Each structure stands twice: as C-alpha cells, then as structure tokens.
Amino acid sequence: MSSSPFDEVGRQFAWDSTSIKLAETCLYKYQLKMIYGWQPQRKSAHLIFGMHYATALEHYHKLVAEGMDKLDATVEVVRETLIATWEYPTCPDCGGSGIIPGTPEQLAEERKVQPGAKSVDFDCATCGTEGKLRREGQPWASDHNLKTRGNLIRTIIWYLDHFADDSCKTVTLSNGSAAVELSFKLPVDDDIILSGHLDRLVDYSGKLYIQDQKTTGSTISTRYFNQYNPDTQMSLYTFAGKSIFNLPVKGVMIDAAQIAVGFTRFERGFTFRDEGQLNEWFDSAMNTISRARQAVVDNYFPMNPSSCNNFGGCEFRDVCSKSPRVREQFLKADFVKGKIWNPLENR
C-alpha cells in the first residue's frame, strides 16, 4: 500500500505531472480533485482506453526484452487486455474481484474442466470462498464511439504491426534490466518529491528518448505534436529521465495513434528539451507547487476563469458557474468522491 502524498498539515509533497498540471490550470480545480477527490460518476473512456493501451505496449516491450518471440508477446498482451477490459462479477462475500488468474489451459489442468466451459463455479480470487463465482461478466462498454474495446485491441495489434521493424531499441540499464515500466520518485528541493511513470527509455539513431504513447480522435499533424512544448508532462519525463539514469536524454518520442471508426493511423513525433528549458520548467513547476501548498495553509483556492473553456471545457465548469452557496449540491448530483489521486502509487 502506498503512503499518503500529503504531510501532517495537508500540504502535498509528492507531485506527478497530473497534479502539477491541475495546480497550473486552476487552484480551485486542484482543490476539488486532489484535496477532496471529486470525480465524474463514470470514469472517462479516454483515460481507460489510454491506460490499457500504454500498459499493453510497455508490457509487450518488456516481454520481448526478456526474450519472448514477438508474435507470442503480441498474443500475450492481447489476452491480458481482453481480460483487463472484461467486467467480472464481484464476490458476494467480500466484494473482491472475480478474476481467476491463469490461462484456460492452466485452469483446465488444475480444475479438470474443458477450456471454454462456462458453467463452472470458481473460488473467489480475493477471499478464497469456494464455488461462489462463475465465469460470467461482460465486456467494458465504453460511452465513446471511438474509444471502444474493439478499437483498443485493433490499435494495439496495428501498432505492433506498424512498428514491427522499428529501429528504436529498448535501453538496457546498468543493472541489466530493460528500461520499461519505470515508476520514479525523485527527491528535489524543499522536501518535495517528483514522481511519475516512464513507459520506456529508447535508443533511436544513437540518441536517447523517453517513449510515450498518446491516442487522439483527430488527424495527427505537426500542430498536434506542437502542443507538447511547452508541456509539464514531457518536461517532467525528460527531467526525470536525465536525473534518474544520468543519461543524456534528449526529450520524449511521442507515438501518437489516431483512432477512427474503421482504422488506426500512427505518427511518430519528438519533443526536445535542452538544459535551459528544463531549468526554466523546474523553477516554474516548483513555484506552482509552492502556490498550491500555500493555498492549503491559507485555505484559499482561487479559480482561474481563463482556463474554464480550455480543451473543450473543464469538467467542473457547470458546477463553478453556480453560486458557492449551492455548489456542493450540484457537485453531489454529478460527481462522486472517489479515491484521491496518489502520485506515490506505482502503476
């Protein structure tokens, strides 16, 4: 279990790009999301899709780096993603996951049932209660027309096919391990920890980059990649890559996937950061962090009305448009208080 990212007076000391961006955007939004944990009732299809996509690809690179054949690794990550996007019933006793680990072949051997058998009762994988769960459930039903389960699987397979002969290689770290799935916690000034998760460190034409996966519904042009400079996530990744590995990381290689109804198209772009840009970003990020921490002490989180309409509009725009007197009621109607985002949690 991860420890809290907040100190004894409630000031956040562990910061990832998500929380820095929230504080950069609007301190009121930061308070609603990071301090109180308000979130939409239904998790964004874009977030779910992007998370499964990035996880599948970084796991693929890990399997290949460990020596697995590329086709076998593709089959493995497709299987994992199909399972991860299937909503299994929860255990009636403990409410835990009904997912029973193991391939059909392993389960068939263990339990003496045929692969594909649907009406076999299984033990709960969480509490162990016998025979309460069935191999049932349903596929993840996305509320977005493009970010669907089928398009997710297609995008993973098409990406691996598209970049099958990719000249960019996973870097091997000094301890011999492949530089994939790298969660970092980097202590900086004033007892602040910068944290995050790097998908993969790659060598491309003799230069080192952090690789990151992005998905979009729009056509990918130069303008698409321009949005990542300046950008806190990309600056933090480059900053962390250089500091943690003590290697001359040039920037971030962005493999962007355009998701459409009948196809997925890929484009590769780069965003570079030099020493001066990184120093400037660091000072600016520390200033943002300092302002957010002071806001906790003062219990004053001012709105930034200039950002309400960015990127199609802030999710809290309607709530913020109401009088503070009734705002809580509107929050309760459209949002739920969920688990507070924890930058210290490894992905």
Add this chain to the structure above:
Amino acid sequence: MTDIAELFARDPLSLTNEDVRTIVEEMRKSRQQFTLGNAKAGSTKPKTEKQKLMSDLASKLDISI
C-alpha cells in the same frame, strides 16, 4: 455474429491461445486491407434523410453507390 465478434463477446478467460491468435491474425489482415486501400475508414456521422433514402434504394436494386 462473425467469428471475431463472437470471440470478443466471450469471457476472455475461456479463450484458448488459438482463439487469441485468431484475433491477432484477423486484425492484421484488416490492417493489410486498410493499407492497400481496400477498407473504408467509416464515419461516425449519422446519415442524412437523403443518404438513407439512397442507400435503401440501392439495397433494393442490388447496386452499390
């Protein structure tokens, strides 16, 4: 339901390695078709009344538009 749609609709824990390989192969084939220009991109826009009328008519006459 097509073979691949049937595989997608099944509990993934019951899929064999062969089943998952079939999904991978089918998806690769669809990419090849798309790369060759034989697959349509598709559209999320709902058809207009005129387009609906035309496609109804085309299906009755067994022609493609």
